[in-house]
Amino acid sequence: MSRAVVYETFGGPEVLQLRDVPEPHAAAGEVRVRVTAVGLNPMDWLLASAPEAAQRFGITLPSGFGTDIAGVVDEVGAGVSGFSVGDRVYGGAVGRAAADHVVVDPSTGSLLHTPAGIGDEVAGTLSVAGLTAAAALASAGVKAGDTVLVGGAAGGVGVLTVQLAGLAGARVIGTASESTFGFLRQFGVEPVTYGPGLEDRVRELAPDGVSAATDLFGAEAAEAALALGVPAERIATIAVGANPPGGVRATGGFEARPEDLQRVAHAVATGEITVPIAATFPVSRIREAVELQAGRHVHGKVVVTL
DSSP: OEEEEEESSOOSGGGOEEEEEOOOOOOTTOEEEEEEEEEOOHHHHHHHHOHHHHHHTTOOSSEEOOOEEEEEEEEEOTTOOSOOTTOEEEEEOTTTOSBSEEEEOGGGSOEEEOOTTOOHHHHTTHHHHHHHHHHHHHHHTOOTTOEEEEETTTSHHHHHHHHHHHHTTOEEEEEEOGGGHHHHHTTTOEEEEOSTTHHHHHHHHOTTOOOEEEESSSSHHHHHHHHTTOOGGGEEEOOTTOOOGGGOEEOOGGGSOHHHHHHHHHHHHTTSSOOOEEEEEEGGGHHHHHHHHHTTOOSSEEEEEO
């Protein structure tokens, strides 16, 4: 038998259950991963609590839980090349990550080799956040010399986004609560409080203007950027279900490529980017982990270990 986190009805953390399930095995064209770490994302609890969101991702009840994984390949099906038993890997398995064993089709690009120098707890946070951050910056065309406004800078995606923007040579202004300002400054971010009056506060910080923006939480930063004269085509938003204002483009990790994630992982491995782990929980405490992550007040990523 194997363990997996499952839920049979939509709801909050209380619907999540850790159960013994039949052990899956790799068929032809598949590999099985012995999962060691699962990074939590807002989309995970959204899919578990909102039927309409789950439907968009093809998730039906009963379902597994989680997306980001890291671990070790322990079975390789016939016809698979590039992966061997014992390989350390990371990637994504939507709606079934929090389990002892996950079977993945590596031809989809959803499974990558973990670079040396990255532990599983960090590798297990990279897939959704890394792909989303890369897509958000690419959609806004962020480049050297830009002054970019990042909404939701202190979240799991935000922390990677601001660092990638800085690596690209951009000046980064990030919206956050005042309690996170010190946390953000360590990444070279100039923090600004979100909420009413954001446009004026950003104008004061950047009197010469803002040239690009990406909103990782709602649409407030996108609306402020429009008011500051940023062209709509240089503003991106990732909020699921949100209606981007004024022609702003909605994007997400689905528009990124595996090589984008490899670039993020390489930057982590070389120390150019840091992935702060806010908290780590054993899978037996999955409900506590999700409650903490869903509260949106953690600085960095929440990880569940198996």
